[in-house]
Amino acid sequence: MEIGVLRRDGRTDPFFDGTARDRLVIRRCAACDRWFAPDQAGCPECGAGELEWAEAAGTATLVTWTVTHGRPAADGTAPPPAFLALVELTEGPWLHARLDGIDPAALREGLPLRARFRHPGAGESYVLFGPEG
């Protein structure tokens, strides 16, 4: 599956400012030091309405994954499969992610991963996750 073209939405722009600079910028509650995904609206732990933007380490582990296969065309050809996953950032939050450069046979819960940034010709930069090291 082709990765689509990304545009900003005004609510998560600091995340894309980060990906443009190869940084993983997510949300953090200053009041209770919990970290959240970039689209979290408030802290469900302490009730704080405002979350700050903060830079995560960019390291993660694999929680679970899937390989998606597009519907074959009439001539039998199918788009290349996509390796999709839930990854657990070192700071705690889970992100829905696309894996890059992984060995399918090596996939297992807990596999160490690291953020890899991509800067396409069109649209915003984005992040994939590949094997650590």
Add this chain to the structure above:
Amino acid sequence: MTEGTGGGTAIAGLGMTELGRVYGRSPRRLAADAVRLAAADAGLALGDLDGLLVSHGMGGSPGIELADTLGLRDLRLLSQLNSFGATAGAMVSYAAQSILSGAASTVACVFADAPLKPERSAGSAYHRDAPEWYGFGGMTAALGFRSVNAFYALAARRHMERYGTTGDQLGAIAVATRAWAAGNPRAQMREPITLDDHRASRWVAEPLRLLDCCLVSNGAVAIIVTGADRARDLARPPVHVWGWGQGHPGHRKERGSDFGLTTGALTSGPIAMKMAGVTPGDISQCQLYDCYTYTVLVSLEDYGFCAKGEGGAFAASGALGPGGALPTNTGGGQLSSYYMWGMTPLSEAVIQARGDGGERQAGRNDVILVSGNGGILDHHSTLILSPHPKGA
């Protein structure tokens, strides 16, 4: 206790339109047709209804304007409910509570949807595509999460990694469900399948194959809930509502989450069974929300029919199919019969409780468990139904 409800509540009518590749009728029209069919089934006139609850699928209709379409006047209860796939159970419980409190006496509950289009594949009905995607949420879709399949695949894979659940165990659910569908004239897929057919079916989102995924259907289903004492005097045998419950786990997407391992059935099951005065050992048959084979497997665990992690072995034991110890999805479920969200398991439960299952009628129908599941395992409902009055 309100007069006339001392015996609790019961489902007195069931209306089903043609289901599947049904074109040319809007969801609102389909919903109206189903309510008329349900009223006629119960031996009621539309004017006997004093409550209407509506639930829509992908199309966003019907809403409460359905009352006007049907010409219903002086209703005491009219609302649109939405807990996604858990809505059918929620509608029955809201109707039952309204009847028990005296707020209404005879309530129709209807679901309608028409996501299938004549010249498009069934899969495209639940698939997102766009030239551009917006924001962080859009990034998730841009990267490849464009249908519900991928999210359920993540859940199923996590269960496999944690408990050793296998693809063949998921396949056993697909095979058992299709065996039931063979006896259901309304089922869209009736040709029997084997485990080899399951193994040969194409990947959709590993570990889910095409035969692990539900159908897509157009159509509508309605039921009518009323006081059990009143239902006894109507056209069809009452299907008594013994208990209900909901569970919305709110799995956080962060370290320590049970996503993929458990469902809201952990909460809704005990609530509904306690209300009904039964335990898992008393359940004669299950009608479970089977958007995927995996959903059946994890629900069976959470309801306590087997230990956590043993749902795969339980399914592979043959318990679920015709002749098994726990007949499950006896009409062919969403996997093989028709996909009317929570109305698929509920409609089959009514048919089984009445003994109307024909060649697929399961041996015992005394206590039937019905589940609903919505979102990505975010919402769950449970009903306990019976042909017998509660406590009799």
